[in-house]
Amino acid sequence: MAEADESQGIPAPQGDTQLIDTDYEIGQDNLEGSVGPIGFDVHNPVFMVSALSIMAFVFYALALPEQASAVFGWLRPWLTSTFDWFFMSAADFFVLFCLFLIVSPWGKVRLGGKDAAPDYSYIGWFAMLFAAGMGIGLMFFGVLEPVYHMAISSPLGTPSPFDADGNIIPGNVDRAKAMGLAATIYHWGLHPWAIYAVVALALGLFSFNKGLPLTIRSAFYPIFGERIWGWTGHVIDILAVFATLFGLATSLGFGAQQANAGLNHVFGVPISITVQVILITIITGIALFSVLRGLDGGVKLLSEINMGIAAVLLLFVLLAGPTLAIFTDFGKGLWAYAKEIVPLSNPIGRTDDAYRDGWTAFYWAWWISWSPFVGMFIARVSRGRTVREFITCVLIIPSMVCVLWMAVFGGVAIDQVLSDPATSAVKAQVIDNYNPPLSLFAMLEGLPLSSITSVIAIVLVIVFFVTSSDSGSLVIDTITAGGKVDAPVPQRVFWATFEGAVAIVLLVGGGLSALQAMVISTGLPFTLVLLVMCWAILKGLRAEPR
């Protein structure tokens, strides 16, 4: 006589959902087997096409480095100046779409079924939402961006607080400070998180409620029907792999440059591509250990360590800097953001090309590239939340943390620049000489204990690097295994190694401009994918019991 053993705490009944009736079986198109002793279980043809195309690209960049460098150098500004309106309109649309879902009757739909209970507590859930989203970017841009927008990029034509000789123009200071923070918060606030929320909602809805595999193509079932199991779906998943891989490689490139700059700053290690290549190799090696330890033992553990170190650094900068002024700046920046979000979001009739094309369009493409990665992570931890709760929290909580981070790091840096421009290391590294990877260390130099905090910052960059690499490998592996989360572990090792290799090749082949050009090139078609995804989400939600 067989009986069920309930000791494992089987999740509560899920209640009504509208499972999609399909004959497709997860893994039915997969190739299973082994190469020598190493087993594999990959989707055919998503894995092959993605891996071979990326390899072909890597060989091109290696074989013809000068030509590749010239092409990438041209491609990035051309794409951002030609398609800036498209990226910006799409990002605005994603924010409006999310706000609409919050107030719509579909806000009541629960991910995982009407009676599903949340898998994680609010605190655990918030921590993971934040850890997933931005990583190295916060380290790289936390100081650079507010100072740059205040003094150089002139968002919405805001005049710089410095004249041509580097003297302060007192009348411009207040507005430039507020705009520096507002223009930064704009890039790290509602817009990126709306992009993530769209992808995460689509993945969660179609996987938990409709019973489809955890891949991007599943979200398109209401539009393309059974065709998503064919080439329509293959193309969507391949685009998602490209976007994720190049988005990650860009972050790894930023991380390598910043770690190199930090090591140079503290220990005098030379700044060179060779050192960065060695750094990427070593850190990818560390990431492999984390990959082998899996989601709980690797990614989650490192995310928690990250959060802890980041919180300590944030608190230190807050307390060691002009605390009261930072809080005032935080308030002013937030107010300026609320006031300027509409003009900043306007995609047409603007003249601030340096800001709009050089920064906003690139960011939107970068966030869109990251969206399959962050979206899948958020989806996996958000089962049991209602659509309203989910979007409100994904939009608001991480946005606020990012705003605080930018206000503290940027606020202290701006204060250093304006209070003593002649000796400010930040002014020297951001305004006088544009040296982005050093900006964070320049700010820390102006605070006490800088030799210790700089080392902590280097460690943080490296740990962020490792978490991005290992969680990215998990996501790419899931997509290229047709939505299977239990494919053989060596596949993740392959992707983690591959990400490191792509970052290295792109750095050698053309520096950061190559990485950024690839992000925008893959972000562009993927933006279209996300726009169609919004329509599919609406159709999916309409069919759900509320």
Next chain:
Amino acid sequence: MFTEIMVPVDLRHAEKLAKTLTIAADLAQKYGARITYVGVTANVPSSIARNPEDYHEKLVQFAASQAAMHRLETRAHMIVADDPAVDLNHKLSQAVQELRADLVVMASHLPNVGDYVWSSHGGLLASHSKASVFLVRA
């Protein structure tokens, strides 16, 4: 000799488990033991099931079919893992303790050079479990 036999099963490859299942059933009959079939799944749709409830139902059916086939007392024990590919070894070790199993009968692939890097699940379980472990070569 044995009272509680644990048999980890991969429902995706149930057809390859015939030898293991027969040996486990023979041992259970000989010693009058109960068999618990243990299956590990994720909380996202898989090739076997679209959610854990669905998986559990299939595992219970599997245990019932084995009970009927071999005239045994059987149980089904589902484990939901966040990352089944990596958590499997740890989860199986935990299950041995939770189920108070005194014998594990488990299928395992023929050893190859890859085992120097990634040990087989059965090999690892045998290294770390207090219960006796019977590995059945495929």
